[in-house]
Amino acid sequence: MARKGCSFLAAIALAFLAVGGWFAWGWWGTSAVGEEDQTFIVPSGSSLTAIAGKLEDESIISDARGFLLRAKVFGGGEAIKAGEFMLPAGASPATILSTLQSGDVIRRMITIPEGMPSILVYEALMAEPLLTGDIAVPAEGSVLPQTYDFERGESRGAVLARMQQAMSETIAELWPKRSARTVAKTPNEAVTLASIVEKETGKKEERGMVAGLYSNRVRTGMMLQADPTIIYPITKGKPLGRRIRRSEIAAINDYNTYTMVGLPRGPITNPGRASIEAVLNPVDTDVLFMVADGTGGHAFAKTLDEHNANVEKWFAIRRERGEMD
Incomplete structure (x- = not known):
């Protein structure tokens, strides 16, 4: 009798194991309904029950109740994460649950180029349809350009x-490393001068020289005479789209460095790290003048006579291009 009882219990155990194995196989081995890679969003605070229903509604699984039951039995106790996930085509329910519990959330990218003014940063953020909520135009110079x-x-x-925290951290890192040659007395002055350097040259290798030139002008009390400071009060940093007028060159305001000595009242764009470093560690140079050289860069000069000769060369280039009579 004892042997028959043991055999009976063993048979029951095996039956349970078989059923359990079949149940587990059904959970781990079968594919979901989805036939293509598909993104799936888990809203913040969602329950597993709600997510099972959402998966069925979006035709990623065929049976929300079955998914939920198997998830509770075989899915462990790890919570699902909020965010957007990529679910591969034909993924099993086990793979789907594992992805939602421990997979990587899809990250999108937005790039702020060096020298992008705050009005354009604002427009870029507001134009991104995957972001939510409203913002005000950030303070000029408060955003660090990067991705x-x-x-x-x-x-x-x-x-x-x-973006603003990144700028604050960059300034906090670079300011203590400034050289004795910098004319910036405060971090804000450093960002302000760096914003001018950023707008004045498109060549990375020139930043140190341009920073050295403007540092010399600040140090000796010369006007900076930086064209971008004329444009900023007119467009808030957007392209002017035309040549600067004489009346605008003569305008008196807190930014126009053709009618004031020293730095403008604040930044005229968001400078990148390299321009800030250039201002805090400017090239040791005697140059005081520069003019475009036709290559996207500048010809530098120590004296007004040298500068005038460089200007004539630039005018000749422009005449050849049909930009001047």
């Missing part, structure tokens, strides 16, 4: 805060 990642549905305010 930032974000999640679908993230607030614009949160992304902007990271």
